[in-house]
Amino acid sequence: MAERQPAAGEPRTRLSGGPGRLILTLYGVFAVGATSRAVYQLSTQFDEAPLAYLLSALAAVVYVFITVALARGGETARRLALVCITAELVGVLAIGTWTEVQPSEFPDQTVWSDYGRGYLFLPVILPVIGLWWLRRRPAERDSAEPSPE
Amino acid sequence: MFTPLTIAVALAALALAAWCGYAAVKDEPTKDWHFGGMAVVTVLALAQVVVGLVRLGGGEDPDEGTAVFVAYLLAAGFAVPAVGVLSLSERSRWGSATVAVGGFVLAVLQVRLYDIWVGTGG
Numbered sequence: 060m061a062e063r064q065p066a067a068g069e070p071r072t073r074l075s076g077g078p079g080r081l082i083l084t085l086y087g088v089f090a091v092g093a094t095s096r097a098v099y100q101l102s103t104q105f106d107e108a109p110l111a112y113l114l115s116a117l118a119a120v121v122y123v124f125i126t127v128a129l130a131r132g133g134e135t136a137r138r139l140a141l142v143c144i145t146a147e148l149v150g151v152l153a154i155g156t157w158t159e160v161q162p163s164e165f166p167d168q169t170v171w172s173d174y175g176r177g178y179l180f181l182p183v184i185l186p187v188i189g190l191w192w193l194r195r196r197p198a199e200r201d202s203a204e205p206s207p208e
Numbered sequence: 209m210f211t212p213l214t215i216a217v218a219l220a221a222l223a224l225a226a227w228c229g230y231a232a233v234k235d236e237p238t239k240d241w242h243f244g245g246m247a248v249v250t251v252l253a254l255a256q257v258v259v260g261l262v263r264l265g266g267g268e269d270p271d272e273g274t275a276v277f278v279a280y281l282l283a284a285g286f287a288v289p290a291v292g293v294l295s296l297s298e299r300s301r302w303g304s305a306t307v308a309v310g311g312f313v314l315a316v317l318q319v320r321l322y323d324i325w326v327g328t329g330g
Contacts, residue, residue, distance in 0.1 A: 080298040084291060084306045088313055095279050103275075 074132045074140070074193070082192055083129045085185055089178075090126040093119035093170050100167075108167035114154060115169045118182075121147050125189070141193050148186035151175055155183065210259050211322070217252045217284070218318035224249050224288070225311030232304035238295045246292045246307065250285075253314065257285045260321075271327030280321050287314040 075083045097116040105112055121143050128140035155174035158165050168177060175182030224245050228238060260281045264270075270277035291310030295303035 076298065077300060077302050080294060080302045081305045081309065084294055084309055087290075088309070091283065095283075099276060099279070103273075 072132055072134050072137050074129045074137060079129065079192060082185075082189055083126065085181065086122060086126040086129060086189070089170070089182070089185070090119070090122040093122050096170070108165065111165045111167045111169045111172075114150075114171065118147075118150065118170045121150065137193055141190070144186045144189040144193065148183075148190070151182045151186065210256075210263075213252070213256050213259060214318050214322050217249070217256055218315045220249045220252055221288070221311045221314035221318065223311075225308045225315065228304045228311065229308035232301045232308060235301045236304060237299040237301065238292075238304050238307055242295075242304070242307065243292065246288050249311070249314070250288045250292075253284050253288060256321075257281050270325045272324040277321070277324050280317055280324060284314055284317045284321065287317065 073079075093115060097112065097119040100108075100112040101116060124143045125140050125147065128136040128143065151171045151174060154169060154171040158169075158172040165172060170178065171182055174180060227245060228242055231238065231242065260277070264274060264277070287310050288307075291307045295307045297303075298306065
């Protein structure tokens with residue numbers, strides 16, 4: 060892809076190179092999975108567990124935003140992704156705790172139930188990796204090799 | 209569903225995941241042989257899409273519903289081609305790791321497809 064007009068000598072922030080490609084793929088999987096699941100549940104069985112399904116839909120929206128931001132790149136997208144991934148981390152911790160404390164509120168599972176146990180705990184691991192990736196300096200990200208802090 | 213094919217797709221997908229995971233550990237990008245492997249797995253997955261649609265067309269009903277089944281079936285068909293494209297433009301170990309993830313996801317999708325077809329029994 061052609062470099063855009065670099066503002067003040069800064070290259071466009073690329074977020075999908077190196078380890079970012081793996082992170083993008085994982086978010087893509089969750090975006091597709093959570094979205095189709097939410098669409099299905101909201102359209103066919105909303106009454107069974109409205110809270111769980113609305114939270115699933117919220118999670119789906121967050122995953123889609125992160126995936127698009129990572130794929131597009133650029134400083135604005137990086138900031139948007141940082142906000143969304145922070146929301147994701149807060150969400151999975153809050154809902155994970157909520158489902159532990161009050162399982163009766165959740166007749167059906169959400170992606171974030173029990174800290175994402177049904178999904179190999181990836182819902183709680185992924186945002187931590189994502190935050191690490193987005194907070195690295197642009198030069199480190201572009202070289203795409205792990206470097207000492 | 210045709211269970212032997214489901215098992216074959218799952219095992220082939222896991223083998224692909226292990227192979228590309230090994231390449232990632234060795235710090236190598238995906239090579240021609242890996243793409244050959246992806247092609248084989250994709251052909252198997254597409255054969256399964258055809259078998260699944262034919263059996264649906266024959267009037268059979270998946271336990272958890274047709275819509276869910278078709279969604280998983282299509283996802284299984286697209287999984288490996290999608291990561292193949294992603295690894296084409298990422299010529300590093302991370303491209304290989306991406307294909308490994310795709311293979312693993314496809315194997316999980318096979319388990320889910322089986323459950324959706326026969327039902328989990330509770």
